[in-house]
Amino acid sequence: MIELKNVDKSFDSKHVLFDINAQFLSGKNNLIIGSSGGGKSVMMKCMVGLERPDSGHIVFDDRDILSLEEKDLRDVRKEIGMLFQGTALFDSLTVEENIAFPLEMFSKMTAAERRERVNFCLKRVNLENINSKYPSEISGGMKKRVGIARAIALDIKYLFCDEPNSGLDPITSRLIDELINEITKEYGITNVINSHDMKTVFDIGDHIIFLFQGRKWWEGNRADLKHAQKEIKELDDFIKASYFE
């Protein structure tokens, strides 16, 4: 489980996150939703260590990452996988080298063991025989799946997905959602998804946090969302604007 306690973040004079308290549950798809500029990306960046909050605590299973020594922080980071919005695959490496990269860096596997693990991960994301292709030679949906395969190459405990459906057609989007959901449940991962795709929210969202103008406006599960929509105007506006009923 990941817990945010009183997290505050500003950039110069612009206050982006206001006293955020939230919990992200193990084995669940935890979705952060909200409109652009609402603080979702900054919140995720704080959680993965790309930004440092001005105050507060970010606790990964009893380990406050903001007060850890560099060595201990690296150990936590080895338990984190991330699927970036633009996939962030290394374009000078082949698909196989991309997935093997964290294994080569952090495991003691032999080349044969690494190859076996790469093939297992590729198979898990329903891709095969693209080992020697470069990211520029595969489609957007395949890149996302390779991104997921790279994220799960090590035995991770936390998965962060930043806009996993952006730039994908609706059918591929659903396939990616299903894949993320399966992997989360199968490995018991704490999954944090940053999205404004309401179809994703209603399909796989177990635990949902709605951010509005840098503040946590609502938190609950999928079943409560429809009810909350009736009571919270900002949430209602956000859901209606997505044209999803």
Place this chain on the structure above:
Amino acid sequence: MNLRFFYYFGHYLLFMKSMISRPEKTNIFFKRLSEEMYKIGIGSLPIIAITALFIGAVTTVQTAYQLVSGLIAKSVIGTIVSDSTMLELGPTISCLVLSGKVGAHIASEIGNMRISEQIDALDVMGINAAGYLALPKILAGLLMIPLLNIIAITLSIYGGYMAGELSGILTHDEFIAGARSTFKGFTMVFSTIKAFTFAFIITSVSSYQGYYTTGGALGVGESSTRAVVYSSVLVLFFDYILAEILL
């Protein structure tokens, strides 16, 4: 002086400091180092060879054109070509060319990784991105650019000799006698010190510019341009400083 200079200089020093950490895996570090040595060294060899040959040839022809007095021995041309090549033309002109070729390549490669979140991916994995990306490039530059300088000097002198011989400006013996007459070992040491200094400037400034790229494709272009301009100006500035200090 503009105070922003101190801000950016301090930021550059912090970037250099951030690179200093034990590599995650030594074998991966050496693999990356050898890849960068190949890219910088072998990749730059053709342009350096062409530049050096023509500079040597042109120096011979232009020196001969300026020597209008029959009282000056033609062997002086060999002296001027070899000394000016070792002192200035070899290291400085080669490194100005490399500022464009290597500097722009480093800045655009790292800059592109920055805007496509590849550097963020390294950070999330817990890898020291600056150390992983920039350190092998800087070390490769420090190892390969002085070697390229020696090749440039050799080819430039050879180009000068060939131009003199083919155009009948001076004979083989005159050129060699002139080139040997004033040769001092320190000239080569000085030339190598310059090449080391320029190598560090080109690779570190370009890595810094690439690493802190902002914006999209336009930002990558701007970083590459800044890398070339700043490293070229710094090469010329340190060319003067080193000449003042060491000669």
